[in-house]
Amino acid sequence: MIAISGHEAIEFAGLAGELLLRNGAETSRVEDTINRICNRAGFHNTEVIVFPTGIIINGELDGVRLTRAKRIYARDINLHVVSIINDISRKYAAGRISLEEGLKTVRDLEQPTPSRTSFLGVLFAGALASGAATILLGGCGADFLPALMAAALVRVIIGITAFNLAYVLQIYVGGLVAGLLGGFFVDLGFGQHMGRIVVGALLPLVPGVALTNAVRDFITGDLLSGILRMVEAILVSAALAGGVGLALALYFDHLRKVLF
Incomplete structure (x- = not known):
């Protein structure tokens, strides 16, 4: 039985990478952020493939392989979002915030309230x-x-x-x-x-x-x-x-x- 935290962790990593890529971050930054989150969550043998129109994440947790793939359809430049994701991912990697807090933040950023x-x-x-x-x-x-x-x-x-x-x-x-x-x-x-x-x-x-x-x-x-x-x-x-x-x-x- 796969722990729900594994699904939440890979969702957190995938959403963070998606938001970075959609808002103007370079490939190496996206890969580094995803790897930081996955390593902190306890994933092993993590493989991350990032290109401008998609992200694929594959990692092993508790002996089970989890995979997440995301197609990117639209891209813009929003360095404020990039800065927030950088900060959140590094706080999570350092153990200063929980997985739930990080996931909630990226979910809120994914669906902003129109203003x-x-x-x-x-x-x-x-x-x-x-x-x-x-x-x-x-x-x-x-x-x-x-x-x-x-x-x-x-x-x-x-x-x-x-x-x-x-x-x-x-x-x-x-x-x-x-x-x-x-x-x-x-x-x-x-x-x-x-x-x-x-x-x-x-x-x-x-x-x-x-x-x-x-x-x-x-x-x-x-x-x-x-x-x-x-x-x-x-x-x-x-x-x-x-x-x-x-x-x-x-x-x-x-x-x-x-x-x-």
Whole structure:
């Protein structure tokens, strides 16, 4: 008879790894966290396989093999969640919290309560960062508000299309919207540097974390994860460039003549 604590331990390890992977952690961090939890729970001969779209955990407890596999469908960047999981896993590994406390924490993180305030806060912070980035990239004060508004609208559009479009297509639509808005704002006299406005609005979508994690995975020997993350970064970059290119072609060849 397998003790229920074994199932709870492997669930804790699996959920912690899933949350790390979904929120931008690199492969080595995910594997290390899962191994820490499993070792503390008393597992032997633990094997962990992590790649960007899935996790497989296999370990022996009290002479019985337990396995957990999880498919990862969506990924984002949320370093706050990564920090919480790091803290919880290490406290559990050090014996400072119980298995039940750790499992409750990751279950709560897995099913967060929707909050309109938090969504608006993230939206405003991202838009503000885009406006500031436009200034840092050489734009003038008049470019700040157009970039801020364009970034906010791009984020809203991506949120709307998330229900029926693949992630790369969402990014493509975001680039398309940013390119159209940049040209439109400048022609209205609401901003002066179209290129800097567009780049600033799209800066939060640039796959910098994916590219960084790809390099880190290569360095640590996780070649499969490194290749997959590198391909993801290239696809997202191509989608951004393609969306902006199409938007500028449509705007200057057709829409500009009709609107102005």
